[in-house]
Amino acid sequence: MDGQDEPPRAGGGRTRIQERNRAAILEAGLAVFSATGFSGATLDRIASEAKLSKPNLLYYFPSKEAVHMALLTNLLDAWLAPLRALDPEGEPVAEVLAYVRRKLDLSRDFPRESRLFANEVLRGAPHLSGVLEGELAALVEDKAAVLERWMAEGRLARVPPKHLLFSIWALTQHYADFEPQVRAVLGQGHDPFAEAGDYLETLFRRLLAP
Structure with a gap:
């Protein structure tokens, strides 16, 4: 179930899998933060909701604060x-x-x-x-x-x-x-x-x- 990353594209653009995983993390973060608030959210819960491992999530966002800020932005x-x-x-x-x-x-x-x-x-x-x-x-x-x-x-x-x-x-x-x-x-x-x-x-x- 865990999306695997492709090597970065020449020029630094995101790959299809990277775009998909990032979108999955943001969708999962929205679900978790809107249900539990910031204090109740955890990276483990966001990763589980996104069907990614926690290390894979951390490849995209270094903290739950980073996920939260991306959603607010x-x-x-x-x-x-x-x-x-x-x-x-x-x-x-x-x-x-x-x-x-x-x-x-x-x-x-x-x-x-x-x-x-x-x-x-x-x-x-x-x-x-x-x-x-x-x-x-x-x-x-x-x-x-x-x-x-x-x-x-x-x-x-x-x-x-x-x-x-x-x-x-x-x-x-x-x-x-x-x-x-x-x-x-x-x-x-x-x-x-x-x-x-x-x-x-x-x-x-x-x-x-x-």
């Missing part, structure tokens, strides 16, 4: 993309509602990634503090200014822009981060994301209508 662009897509020239209420939908879709399609991000933040964001204080903070500042302009123009109801974004994050990421609780409460036969989309659209439309 891969996640960041996808995580920031929905807010980046908010168009300053668009219709304000429609733009905010579209952002809510994009965030909800991200929770539906990438629940493990959402839990990985949440676990990192709950630990005090030791691997992400630079991004949170830099790239994310700058992006939020930029989009909050757009929201503030729309409010000043009378095109959105006046609410604190950054707290509006916090509310959107909380109300969309909840469905991924607390998925077992959501499904247990709703019961069989309910699509929590379909119901949540309609509810959140109504909620934010009423909140923001000028």
Whole structure:
């Protein structure tokens, strides 16, 4: 079951087997970290999940911290993309509602990634503090200014822009981060994301209508 490495290619590129093994390790790391958190994860468990030996895993990543950082790095662009897509020239209420939908879709399609991000933040964001204080903070500042302009123009109801974004994050990421609780409460036969989309659209439309 243990993938064996091919000799490195001329020029230093990865071989097919190396690409496959690296992808298997990252997939296994995502499964383990999202289920157990950083403290509960071990290299042995990640290797077992990836169906590789621990020495083979260490060929690609020298520590569980390295696996964790690779996952977080891969996640960041996808995580920031929905807010980046908010168009300053668009219709304000429609733009905010579209952002809510994009965030909800991200929770539906990438629940493990959402839990990985949440676990990192709950630990005090030791691997992400630079991004949170830099790239994310700058992006939020930029989009909050757009929201503030729309409010000043009378095109959105006046609410604190950054707290509006916090509310959107909380109300969309909840469905991924607390998925077992959501499904247990709703019961069989309910699509929590379909119901949540309609509810959140109504909620934010009423909140923001000028």
